[in-house]
Amino acid sequence: MVLMARPRIVIVGAGFAGYHAARALQRLARTAADIVMVNPTDYFLYLPLLPEVAGGVLDPRRVTVPLADALPGVRLVLGEADGVDVQNRTVSYTGPEGERGRLGYHRLVLASGSVNKLLPIPGVADHAHGFRGIPEALYLRDHLIRQIELADAADDPDERAARCTFVVVGAGYTGTEAAAQVQLLTQDVVRCHPRLRGTSPRWLLLDTADQVLSGMDMRMSAMAERVLRERGVEVCLGTSVAEATGAGVRLTDGRFVASRTLVWCVGVRPDPLAAGTGLPVAEGRLQVDEYLAVPGHPEILACGDAAAVPDPSHPGELTPMTAQHAVRQGKLTARNIAASYGVGRRRPYRHRDLGFVVDLGGWQAVANPLGVPLAGPPARMLARGYHLAALQANRGRTAVDWLFSAARSRPAVQLGLVPGSAVPLQTDAPELVRLHR
Secondary structure, eight states: OOOOSSOEEEEEOOSHHHHHHHHHHHHHSTTTSEEEEEESSSEEEOGGGHHHHHTTSSOGGGGEEEHHHHOTTSEEEESEEEEEETTTTEEEEEOTTSOEEEEEOSEEEEOOOEEEOOOOOTTHHHHOBOOSSHHHHHHHHHHHHHHHHHHHHOOOHHHHHHHTEEEEEOOSHHHHHHHHHHHHHHHHHHHTOGGGTTOOOEEEEEESSSSSSTTSOHHHHHHHHHHHHHTTOEEEETBOEEEEETTEEEETTSOEEEOSEEEEOSOEEEOTHHHHTOSOEETTEEEOOTTSEETTEEEEEEOGGGEEOBOTTSTTSBOOSOHHHHHHHHHHHHHHHHHHTTSSOOOOOOOOOOOOEEEOSTTOEEEOGGGOOEESHHHHHHHHHHHHHHSOSOHHHHHHHHHHHHHSOOOOOOOOOSOGGGOOSOOOOSOOOOOOO
8 A cells, every 4th residue: 555644536537527526626625635636648628629620620729728727736647547456545557658657545536538439340440530539630630631632633533532432430429520520621621622623522420320419309310410411411320330441431231432531439438447446337337326436435436437327317327428427427526525524515416407519510500408409500609608618728719719710711731740550549548457356
């Protein structure tokens, strides 16, 4: 066991749950314990605006919140947590330069989030592009522009058509918003190439479900699908990829689509760190009670995608892996830890669904605030207002970027910042060091 001069709270992960837990803890428990956060990056990423980074609307710095500025009372340890020793109360991690470290804890907040969900489909891991962070968004933007530039240089009409064909798998929130934003980008880029005059980029959005935005109200789903189809996006429901190759994808309906671009937005699964603790899990998420504490281990709390939190609104079910739940659970985790130090009292997790916003780019969006269905410009204004309120930083600069993008086309230039080798689709954490009872 690592000896500590005074109690230490270790937070693993700076996603929505971990970031908001740290914000609340520095206010509620800063005098009672040291607060340490372990995270691979020095920023909190506001994921809902990542499609606008890929689409060339926002500078990537707009969607990041520097942890040093936002969490002045929290010590940041750069590293990837890869093991939890429950018996000795330590967290092990690997730093950015390969160095190994270990931290003792008095309280542990496991908010390690999620990773790409890969399916056993031949060729996907080798040929698909993921969409989980800034490197992937920047790489995808460059890749799309490069394909159109190579299509402009090609004399073979079949090659030209393949390079101007783009396939997105997964019509959930991420896939739908990403397809909507980057489809508009490719339209702008094509206009810059006279040899491609008359060419319209072909976009396919695939999903095995029977509706876009599965699980959403059917009216809102239908509105989103209509917007995409009116832009020329081929929405293929009940369909997925059977095989991916360097030349294209074979679909489950038997068709072969020649393409050089496959964007994987099928979904996420909990980070393997939760299962690696050796503690009970449900669907890969750490089991917790209504207070977000691990049964039998009150010193360990989990929140966000890493936690199997009972859903009080749907007995017998777990809360879905969404940012809305992660934010609330992160804040409640902080309050319940503070209560263990004598500040306030413990509370069980309760929530009220506030609705959703889905930004489709241009002046299009769908939203359902408090059950009121909206579409078009009103939903678009609501979506942008919501994001500005939730962003925590860079609000003015983000608004300026939006104004510029509304007045002019998106810059059609590759930045070359992220090579393909730096963004493999397989994004699991390193092999876990399983130290547990």
